Amino acid sequence: EDQVTQSPEALRLQEGESSSLNCSYTVSGLRGLFWYRQDPGKGPEFLFTLYSAGEEKEKERLKATLTKKESFLHITAPKPEDSATYLCAVQAPGNFNKFYFGSGTKLNVKP
């Protein structure tokens, strides 16, 4: 069965301390890999889409990369407002728009 695994489950950083979040997937025929940010009690907010190995996308302090089996979300010099749960999702093959989500990485950035 297609699976998405995110690590670590939780990450505590000091403000300015860069780090990376990992998303590994086993889906066959990847159509796309998506990163979302979710604040407590809110819906996921779209960040990036990656479609092929070697692709990179950047937005402010965030940079997402993709290989054939995993994706990384690099956070450079994070700020407290970057604290959130970051979700990774892969798009299932087929004639519809179904996403498999990981359980997320809960990031806490302390000032």
Place this chain on the structure above:
Amino acid sequence: DAGVTQSPTHLIKTRGQQVTLRCSPISGHKSVSWYQQVLGQGPQFIFQYYEKEERGRGNFPDRFSARQFPNYSSELNVNALLLGDSALYLCASSLQGRNTEAFFGQGTRLTVV
């Protein structure tokens, strides 16, 4: 432009009752998907509708049903509620039926007591 809107934002129901959740997609988007998110887990796919037809169904019991209207808004119905149905229900809007980004609403927090 308005994003994806869901109503109500919070709901408390009793076991055995029925509930209807509503979603309005982003203007111009023709696909609506529903997801269930239990605390501490990622969202799980329930249904997708595109151009008013069901395109996909996740591994949920028949107590869950949905429909999409001519204006592309959607309703999710859950019958015979169980305590385990307590979750955040998310609606996702997409421009097309496949291979496209999904944009989520703020969700409906359903509590079954």
